[in-house]
Amino acid sequence: MQGRLAEFEQRGAQVVAVGQGTGAEAGAAARRHRITYPVLGDPGHQSYRTLGLGRTGVWGLTFAPFFEDLRGSIDNLRRADLRASANPRSDVRRLGGALVVDAAGRIRLLHRSQATTDVPKTTALLAALSPSASGDGRRNVE
Numbered sequence: 139m140q141g142r143l144a145e146f147e148q149r150g151a152q153v154v155a156v157g158q159g160t161g162a163e164a165g166a167a168a169r170r171h172r173i174t175y176p177v178l179g180d181p182g183h184q185s186y187r188t189l190g191l192g193r194t195g196v197w198g199l200t201f202a203p204f205f206e207d208l209r210g211s212i213d214n215l216r217r218a219d220l221r222a223s224a225n226p227r228s229d230v231r232r233l234g235g236a237l238v239v240d241a242a243g244r245i246r247l248l249h250r251s252q253a254t255t256d257v258p259k260t261t262a263l264l265a266a267l268s269p270s271a272s273g274d275g276r277r278n279v280e
Contacts, residue, residue, distance in 0.1 A: 152176075156185050159181055193229065
């Protein structure tokens with residue numbers, strides 16, 4: 139996302155990430171990963187519940203990702219922030235998602251990850267910002 143931030147800004151969008159820790163912890167993680175867009179903390183996981191983002195089981199956290207996407211799983215391990223997983227407010231089984239909201243406040247896209255490796259492509263997020271994007275946006279994207 140960071141590498142394509144300018145494309146979002148050209149479409150008048152603001153990228154914001156939400157993490158499981160406090161605001162200070164989210165800011166520290168952003169600095170470690172060289173993220174320049176805002177990263178907010180949600181230590182109580184309220185945004186996750188509100189958006190209906192799920193949790194994975196032990197199988198989905200440990201073995202299944204390697205069978206489904208070996209290369210992606212290895213990349214995720216390389217980028218893993220093990221310090222964050224030791225945080226008592228962090229739920230390593232919590233699945234993420236992506237939300238695209240337009241300037242009028244309409245949800246253009248809501249992606250609820252089904253697995254730890256299920257991350258929408260940046261092109262799909264950018265496409266949801268297109269004036270020609272149709273539908274209610276409440277669907278998962280490939």
